[in-house]
Structures are given as structure tokens and as C-alpha cells.
Amino acid sequence: MESQNSATFEGLLKRGELIESTSEMTPDYLRELKHTLIVSGDTELISAPAYYLAARKAPSVNAFMTAIAIIQDELAHAHIAYHILEELGESQEALIFKRDPKAFRYPYAFDVPLESWTELVVANAMYDQAGFCLLGDIHEQCSYGPWKRGLVKVMAEENFHLRNGRNWSKRISQAGGAAKEELQRAVDWMFPLTVEWFGLPDDLKQHSAQLEYRLKGLTNDQLRQQWLSTVVPFMESIGIRVPAHKENSHYVLDYPFPCTFDAEEKHWDYNDPCSWDDVLMRWRARGPRNAEMVALFQESFAKFQVRT
Amino acid sequence: MSFSRLFHVGAGPLEARLWSALAEIDDPEMPVNLVDLGLIYGLTVESGRACVRLTFTAMGCPATEMLMSDIRERLLAEPGIDEVCLEVVWDPPWTSARLTADGREALRAWGLSV
Numbered sequence: 222m223e224s225q226n227s228a229t230f231e232g233l234l235k236r237g238e239l240i241e242s243t244s245e246m247t248p249d250y251l252r253e254l255k256h257t258l259i260v261s262g263d264t265e266l267i268s269a270p271a272y273y274l275a276a277r278k279a280p281s282v283n284a285f286m287t288a289i290a291i292i293q294d295e296l297a298h299a300h301i302a303y304h305i306l307e308e309l310g311e312s313q314e315a316l317i318f319k320r321d322p323k324a325f326r327y328p329y330a331f332d333v334p335l336e337s338w339t340e341l342v343v344a345n346a347m348y349d350q351a352g353f354c355l356l357g358d359i360h361e362q363c364s365y366g367p368w369k370r371g372l373v374k375v376m377a378e379e380n381f382h383l384r385n386g387r388n389w390s391k392r393i394s395q396a397g398g399a400a401k402e403e404l405q406r407a408v409d410w411m412f413p414l415t416v417e418w419f420g421l422p423d424d425l426k427q428h429s430a431q432l433e434y435r436l437k438g439l440t441n442d443q444l445r446q447q448w449l450s451t452v453v454p455f456m457e458s459i460g461i462r463v464p465a466h467k468e469n470s471h472y473v474l475d476y477p478f479p480c481t482f483d484a485e486e487k488h489w490d491y492n493d494p495c496s497w498d499d500v501l502m503r504w505r506a507r508g509p510r511n512a513e514m515v516a517l518f519q520e521s522f523a524k525f526q527v528r529t
Numbered sequence: 530m531s532f533s534r535l536f537h538v539g540a541g542p543l544e545a546r547l548w549s550a551l552a553e554i555d556d557p558e559m560p561v562n563l564v565d566l567g568l569i570y571g572l573t574v575e576s577g578r579a580c581v582r583l584t585f586t587a588m589g590c591p592a593t594e595m596l597m598s599d600i601r602e603r604l605l606a607e608p609g610i611d612e613v614c615l616e617v618v619w620d621p622p623w624t625s626a627r628l629t630a631d632g633r634e635a636l637r638a639w640g641l642s643v
């Protein structure tokens with residue numbers, strides 16, 4: 222029975238058909254799907270407190286509203302992922318409110334605080350662009366039907382976040398002077414953090430179950446290139462320097478990748494290259510604001526539980 | 530495009546060009562441009578100064594500044610325009626009846642019943 226199921230499942234995947242229910246899945250596929258959804262849900266969820274802390278620095282009421290609308294979108298996107306996880310047998314409550322902060326699976330970038338309006342809009346221009354590349358790929362390629370369909374609205378909304386990021390980055394750059402210098406400083410530390418967001422380079426990643434199961438369609442390096450091909454020309458067009466350039470048909474980084482990062486100082490040391498093991502160690506240890514960010518949405522949960 | 534039939538009647542070539550420019554700006558969250566969405570109530574040009582009367586779908590719209598900055602930037606990119614004034618009005622209020630046929634079609638195709 223098990224092998225028959227497995228053969229039917231392989232057939233569905235090979236023919237490019239969509240998987241619609243757990244009864245069609247193999248245990249390995251289910252595990253990999255849940256893992257991919259957790260990373261996506263956690264990333265959307267943590268962006269809410271991270272963006273909120275910076276949104277408070279908005280320069281106008283309407284700009285504050287834009288930021289809050291973006292945060293609302295991110296929470297709704299997280300909700301889609303956790304809702305699907307619940308249908309796959311996980312407990313939303315346990316995932317969101319009962320996990321240790323270090324067990325969350327979002328990119329390290331969100332552990333480094335966004336402390337100004339400028340840093341928030343750069344996050345919209347670069348972090349949301351990363352989200353756009355990753356989710357766009359899942360939206361196009363994902364073999365799990367319910368998630369693929371759920372992403373239609375998500376893509377439209379991520380576009381709004383990107384537009385806020387680009388619109389404001391351009392305005393700040395045009396203002397020149399100290400405002401433009403602040404923008405350049407934000408890009409200087411946030412650019413390499415987003416480059417590493419896409420994970421290990423393909424030559425170090427031996428096997429990808431996500432690709433095999435068509436949970437996504439592009440490799441880490443392909444997605445990284447896609448991100449570079451939008452962010453580098455945009456930043457250059459508004460007069461902001463980025464440490465990458467185009468060579469023939471692809472983008473090349475102008476610094477050792479990876480290299481060491483001082484999260485407290487928000488500073489990359491291009492003279493101190495490191496190994497991917499060092500990066501993985503930094504990611505696992507999490508960054509300065511991990512516990513605080515998670516606490517922002519976890520702390521009141523227990524207080525309002527109805528005791529039965 | 531349907532907006533051209535609706536709005537270009539009597540408009541000079543410069544005005545027509547500005548309407549087309551405005552139709553290049555999409556709503557931030559829905560795949561429909563500002564003209565087809567019915568947000569632009571009027572447009573006049575006098576010696577390089579373009580004045581746009583417009584509204585938003587709701588007073589609490591979180592994208593008003595973003596849209597006004599996009600409109601200003603796009604119109605200033607047109608030859609012959611060196612000043613843009615934007616007048617936001619709430620009367621008459623926007624309703625879905627202000628969508629053009631193309632706008633309605635775009636939103637339907639996207640999955641919104643209008």
C-alpha cells in the first residue's frame with residue numbers, strides 16, 4: 222500500500238500536477254512542505270514586530286499608515302502559512318506562541334534592529350524584494366495546490382511593500398545631504414544581509430528536497446541572482462552604491478562572500494572573510510533582537526487564555 | 530483603452546498625453562491603473578502647470594502620499610510640464626461605479642467581483 226501510494230505520488234509530481242491533500246503525500250514530502258511553510262510563516266510573522274519598531278519613526282501620519290498597512294499584510298501572509306500548517310496537522314498555537322525564540326526559522330536579518338524610517342524603507346526595498354523572489358518562485362512552481370493559490374494575493378501585496386521601499390528610497394536619495402548618507406549607510410549593512418538570506422551557494426548544497434519535491438523551482442544561487450538583478454540596477458539608478466556589479470549575464474559580489482558581520486555595530490568586515498560554518502553558527506546563535514522580537518507577539522498570549 | 534474615449538473628448542494633445550501618463554500609474558494593491566480605477570476627476574494644463582483633481586477610494590487610504598508622489602513625478606517627466614498641483618476632493622465620493630469598463634474587466638480577471 223505504502224509503495225503503491227508512493228508510486229502514485231511520484232507520478233503526480235513528475236506530470237507536474239498539484240498535490241491537494243495529505244492523503245496523496247509521502248511522509249517525506251509532508252515533512253519538507255511543513256518545513257518550507259514554517260520558514261515562510263516565521264519570516265512574515267517576525268517582519269511585523271521588526272517593521273513596527275521602525276514604523277514608529279514615520280515622518281507623517283500617512284507614511285505611518287502605509288507602514289501599518291504593510292505590517293497588516295505581513296501578519297495576514299503569516300496567517301496563510303500557519304493556517305495551511307494547521308490543516309497539515311500542526312498546532313498554530315504551539316508554533317506561534319509556545320516555541321522558543323531561537324526555534325523560529327526566519328532569516329537572521331530580522332534579528333538586527335531596524336531603527337529609523339530610512340532603515341524601514343530600505344527593508345521594504347531589499348528584504349521585501351527577497352520575499353518577492355522567494356514567494357514568486359513558490360507561487361509559480363509549488364506542487365502543493367492550496368499554498369500556490371493562497372499566494373496570489375500575497376504577491377500583489379508584496380508589490381505594494383516594494384513600491385513603498387523604492388518610492389521612499391528615491392525621495393530620500395533626491396533629498397541629498399545627511400538624509401542620503403543615512404540611506405547609503407543603511408544599504409551598506411542591509412545589502413549583504415539580504416544576499417546571505419538566500420542561503421548556502423549551490424556548490425555547497427549537495428541536495429535539495431525542496432527542489433526535488435517541486436516546493437520551489439529555483440536554486441539558492443538562481444534566486445540570489447534574480448534579487449541582485451532587480452536591486453543592483455535600482456540602487457544605482459537612484460545614486461546609491463552597492464557592492465556588486467554585472468559581468469556578462471550575471472551579477473558578481475565585490476566583497477568576500479561570506480565575511481564577518483558585527484551585528485551590534487551593523488558593520489561588515491570585508492577584510493575578514495569567513496566560512497559558511499561560521500555563518501551557520503551566527504545564524505543558529507540568532508542575533509541581538511531575536512528574543513525581544515518574538516516576545517512582542519508572545520508575551521500577552523498566556524495572560525488571556527481562558528482556563529477550562 | 531476605454532479611458533481615452535471617456536476623457537479625451539475635447540482635450541488637447543498635451544492633456545491627452547498627461548491622461549495617458551496617469552494611466553501608467555497602477556494602484557498599489559490591485560492590478561488597475563488610477564484612470565481606469567476612476568480616481569482622476571479632472572486635469573487642466575496652463576503654461577506648464579498641470580492641475581489634477583483626484584480622489585481616493587477611502588479617506589483612510591494608506592497609500593495617498595505614495596500615489597501623489599508617483600503622480601507628481603510622472604507628470605513632471607512629461608516635456609512641457611514644470612509644475613504639478615494636486616487637489617484632493619471627496620465630493621463626489623468614489624464608488625465602484627467610477628471604474629471604467631477596462632478597470633472593471635481588470636479587477637474581474639483578478640478575482641474581484643465589481
